[in-house]
Amino acid sequence: MASIPSSERDSFSSKFGVIAAAAGSAIGLGNIWRFPYVTGENGGAAFLLIYLAFVTLVGIPVMMSEFVIGRSAQKNAVGSFKRLAPRKPWFLVGMMGVAGAFVILAFYAVVAGWTLSYLFDSARYLVQPDKYGFGEMSTEQLRHFFQEGYDSFLAGTWKPVVTFLAMMGLTVIIVLSGVRDGIEKYAKILMPILLAILLVLVARGVTLEGAREGVRFLFKPDFSQITGNTVLVALGQAFFSLSVGMGTLITYGSYIQKRDNLANTAVSVAFADTFIAVIAGLAIFPAVFAFGISPDSGQGLVYITLPVIFQKMAFGSFWALLFFLLLCLAALTSTISVLEVVVAYFSEELGMNRKRATLIAGSSIGILGLMVTMSWGPLANVTFRDLNIFELFDASPAYFLPLGGFFIVIFVGWFYGRNNSKKELSSEGKRSIRYYPIFIFLVRYLAPIAIALVFLNVVGLIRF
Numbered sequence: 001m002a003s004i005p006s007s008e009r010d011s012f013s014s015k016f017g018v019i020a021a022a023a024g025s026a027i028g029l030g031n032i033w034r035f036p037y038v039t040g041e042n043g044g045a046a047f048l049l050i051y052l053a054f055v056t057l058v059g060i061p062v063m064m065s066e067f068v069i070g071r072s073a074q075k076n077a078v079g080s081f082k083r084l085a086p087r088k089p090w091f092l093v094g095m096m097g098v099a100g101a102f103v104i105l106a107f108y109a110v111v112a113g114w115t116l117s118y119l120f121d122s123a124r125y126l127v128q129p130d131k132y133g134f135g136e137m138s139t140e141q142l143r144h145f146f147q148e149g150y151d152s153f154l155a156g157t158w159k160p161v162v163t164f165l166a167m168m169g170l171t172v173i174i175v176l177s178g179v180r181d182g183i184e185k186y187a188k189i190l191m192p193i194l195l196a197i198l199l200v201l202v203a204r205g206v207t208l209e210g211a212r213e214g215v216r217f218l219f220k221p222d223f224s225q226i227t228g229n230t231v232l233v234a235l236g237q238a239f240f241s242l243s244v245g246m247g248t249l250i251t252y253g254s255y256i257q258k259r260d261n262l263a264n265t266a267v268s269v270a271f272a273d274t275f276i277a278v279i280a281g282l283a284i285f286p287a288v289f290a291f292g293i294s295p296d297s298g299q300g301l302v303y304i305t306l307p308v309i310f311q312k313m314a315f316g317s318f319w320a321l322l323f324f325l326l327l328c329l330a331a332l333t334s335t336i337s338v339l340e341v342v343v344a345y346f347s348e349e350l351g352m353n354r355k356r357a358t359l360i361a362g363s364s365i366g367i368l369g370l371m372v373t374m375s376w377g378p379l380a381n382v383t384f385r386d387l388n389i390f391e392l393f394d395a396s397p398a399y400f401l402p403l404g405g406f407f408i409v410i411f412v413g414w415f416y417g418r419n420n421s422k423k424e425l426s427s428e429g430k431r432s433i434r435y436y437p438i439f440i441f442l443v444r445y446l447a448p449i450a451i452a453l454v455f456l457n458v459v460g461l462i463r464f
Contacts, residue, residue, distance in 0.1 A: 009074060009254075009255075010178050010179035010180055010255065011179060011180065011255045011256070011257055012179060012180065012184050012252075012255050012256060012257065012260075013180050013184060014184075015260055015265070016188065017180075017184035017187065017188055018184075018252070018255075018256050018260060018265055019265060019268045019269060019272065020184070020187035020188050020191045021183050021184055021187040021252060021337070022243075022249065022252050022265065022269045022337075023187075023191060023268070023269045023272040023273060023276075024187045024190065024191055024333030024334065024336065024337065025243040025248050025249070025252065025333065025334060025336075025337030025338075026241065026242050026243040026269055026270075026272070026273040027191075027194070027272065027273055027276050027277075027330055027333065027334070028108075028243075028330055028331060028333075028334035029108075029111060029112075029115075029302075029327060029330060029331055029334075030240070030241065031241065031273065031276050031277040031280055031330065032277075032280040032284070032302075032326070032327060032330060033298055033299070033301050033302045034237075034298060035237060035241065035277040035278075035280070035281070036218060036277065036278070036280055036281025036284055036285055037281075037285075037295055037296065037298075037301065038233060038237060039051070039218055039278075039281060040217040040218050040281070040285060040295060041225075041295075042225055042226075042230045042233055042234070043221065043222045043223060043224075043225035043226050043230060044216075044217065044218055044219050044220045044221055044222055044225075045219045045220065045221035046221040046222055046223045046225065046226055047225070047226070047230060047233075047234055048219075048278070049221075050226070050230070050231060050234040051234040051237055051238055051274075052274065054234055054235045054237075054238035054239075054450070055238045055241075055242070055270050055274060056270075057442060057446055057447075057450075058235065058238055058239060058442070058446065058447050058450045058451070059238045059239060059241070059242045059244065059270055060266050060267060060270050061409065061439060061442040061443045061446075061447050062239070062242070062244045062245070062405050062408060062409055062443075062447055062451070063242055063244055063249055063266040063269065063270065064262055064263060064266045064425070064439065064443075065408050065409050065411075065412040065413075065443055066244060066247075066248075066249035066250045066253055066408060067249060067250075067252075067253035067256065067262045067265065067266060068253070068262065068412055068416075068421050068424045068425060069081070069084065069250050069253065069408065069411070069412065069416075070249065070250040070251060070252065070253025070254035070255075070256070071253045071254060071256050071258070071262065071424055072084060072416075072420065072424045073254065074254050075254055075348060076094070076098075076247075076250075076251055076254065076341070076344035076345045076347070076348045076349065077094035077097045077098055077247030077250045077251055077341055077344070077345060078091050078094035078095055078097075078098060078345055078349055079091075079094070079345075079348050079349055080094060080250050080254065081093055081094045081411070082094075084416060084420075085411070085415065085416075090407075090411055090415070093404060093407040093408065093411065094247055094250070094345075096400060096403060096404055096407075097245070097246045097247025097248075097250070097341060097400075097404050098247060098341060098342055098345045099400070100245075100246050100247075100396065100397070100400030100401065100404065101246055101247065101248070101338045101339075101341035101342050102342055102364070102365060102368070103368075103393055103396045103400070104246065104338055104393075104396060104397055104400070105335060105338040105339055105342070105365050105369075106365050106368040106369040106371075106372055106393055107369070107372045107390060107393035107394055107396075108331070108334065108335060108338065109164055109167050109168050109171065109335050109365070109369055110160065110164045110369055110372045110373050110390065111299075111331070112164075112167040112328070112331035112332065112334075112335055113160060113162075113163030113164035113165075113166065113167045113168075113373070114153070114160070114163065114299075114303065115302075115324055115327040115328045115331055116163045116166055116167055116328055117153065117159060117160075117163040118303065118307075118320075118324045118327075119321065119324040119325055119327075119328055121149075122317055122320040122321040122323075122324050123321055125311075125317040125320065126317035126318055126320075126321055129317065134311040134316065134317075135311075137311070139291070139293070139308060139312065142307075142308040142311050142312070143304065143305075143308050146303070146304045146307045146308055147304050150299075150303045150304055154375075154376040154377070155376050155377050155380075156377060157374070157377050157378060160373040160374075160377070161370060161373050161374075164366075164369055164370070164372075164373050165366065167331070167332070167335065168335075168362060168365070168366050168369065170332060171332065171335040171336055171339050171362070172339070172358055172359070172362035174186050174332075174336050175336060175339050175340055175343055175358050175362075176354065176355060176358045176359075178354060179255045179340075183336055183337075183340060186333075186336070187333060187336075190329050190332065190333055191333065193329060194276075194326060194329040194330060194333070195276070197322050197323075197325060197326045197329070198276065198279055198280060198283055198326055199279070200322060201283035201319070201322060201323060201326065202279050202282045202283045204283075204287075204313075204319060205282060205283050205284065205285075205286040205287045205290075206282060206286050208286060208287055208290035208313075209290060210289060210290040210291075210292075211286030211287065211289065211290045212286075212289075213286075213289035213290075214282075214284075214285035214286030214287065214288055214289035214290065215282070215285075215286055217285050217289060217295060218278075218281045218282065218285055229463065232453065232454075232457050232462075235450055235453060235454055236454050236457065236458075239401070239402065239405065239450075239451065239454050240397065240398075240401060241273055241274075241277065242269070242270060242273055243334070243337065244401070244404075244405050244408075245400070245401035245402060245403070245404035245405030245406075245408065245451075246338070246341065246397075246400065246401055246404055247341050247404065248337045248338065248340070248341050250408075251337075251340055251341050251344045252337065252340075254344075258427055258428065259427060259430075260427075261427070261431060262424065262425055263425060263433070263435065263439075283323075284301070284306065287306075287309050287313070288305065288306075288309060291308075291309050291312050293305060293308070293309060302327065306320075306323065307320060310323070339358075339361060339362065339365070342361040342365070343357045343358050343361050344357075346360060346361050371389055372389055372390050372393055374389075375388040375389040375390035375391070376388070376390070398458040399455075399458065399459075402451050402452075402454045402455035402458065403455065405447075405451045406448055406451045406452060406455065409443040409444075409447040409448050409451070410448055412443050413440060413443040413444035413445075413447075413448070414444060418440060421440070422436055425439070
């Protein structure tokens with residue numbers, strides 16, 4: 001099986017760079033605005049234990065499988081399957097990943113643009129505090145102010161477009177610089193900043209009077225909440241949180257040097273992803289409960305509830321500025337990884353240089369994303385089954401990712417060959433892999449069944 005010499009292909013230069021980039025891909029807006037709420041609503045620490053079990057038994061094996069495919073082939077998501085299984089239809093799994101990345105980035109960059117807009121708004125409130133008079137407003141008046149601002153923003157024409165294009169522009173600029181000088185370089189800068197900001201916000205949140213209830217919401221184990229549906233929620237969260245199934249980690253795996261330990265990398269990324277999600281909850285929900293506001297998730301939490309809470313705090317606009325900077329960084333590290341899936345495909349399969357591939361991929365996704373930005377404005381009447389354009393795109397990962405993840409573990413577990421996967425995981429025999437029998441059992445049996453359950457739950461065929 002031919003391989004491209006490493007000298008001809010860009011790669012990550014260090015273990016920290018690999019982990020920072022892959023963790024940046026996994027850590028996104030969902031870690032901050034969904035995971036903590038889902039944990040609190042489904043049994044706190046009891047849910048967290050189930051989630052961690054699924055991360056270990058399903059998420060990490062799928063991640064390792066993607067790394068194995070990418071590093072073995074030294075190619076993009078499509079080219080990897082073509083190289084490892086020539087003249088067979090497995091490349092369609094990679095095509096599904098590239099198509100999924102294209103669609104996902106078209107809406108994810110839109111939401112990332114919202115965080116950029118709120119970052120600028122927070123800076124404006126900080127610079128001109130007297131202009132808005134937040135200190136004189138009641139909680140209900142603040143909620144009305146931010147609800148009205150959120151609705152007006154979505155229905156607008158120019159502001160969502162400008163912030164979306166700005167976020168796409170930042171993403172394109174970083175990806176243009178390549179793997180080592182772009183993706184890795186900025187991941188090594190952005191991820192420590194993200195963690196530092198989050199820890200500052202945690203310190204502020206847990207020291208508020210009444211914050212203890214928020215900590216209890218997150219961590220008090222309530223096994224009475226554990227049902228069959230809760231288990232499915234934990235399984236789905238473990239799968240969707242780790243950026244698997246889309247070809248991102250196949251692509252990143254192809255940039256990992258042969259000396260690096262794939263298992264350790266996967267475990268480190270999973271730990272970082274879970275750690276950030278948990279401490280994000282400590283940054284948010286102690287403050288929510290301290291001010292007697294009902295917990296929420298998603299856009300309502302981030303763009304309405306939290307701005308209200310920040311303005312009830314001393315130096316509220318400063319804390320809001322830090323929080324939305326945190327969101328911007330989390331979003332940017334994810335958009336970079338998703339764009340790279342498409343760029344690597346364009347570059348290697350269509351014969352483009354990186355500059356041309358990045359500009360064409362970014363422009364194409366940008367055009368599609370412009371339609372998404374107008375889902376509540378000029379294109380509000382464009383719907384399918386009562387879903388607007390944004391909602392249709394938002395629903396897409398629930399279908400793309402489980403299908404991709406399922407076929408990836410089937411390929412590694414049943415078709416690629418034990419000797420090949422052993423060779424890659426052991427860095428060509430240079431390290432012991434006593435865990436291999438467990439790994440191959442998980443990717444052959446447990447992971448496919450678990451991912452199939454996720455998909456069947458998404459399409460509504462199973463409920464408990």
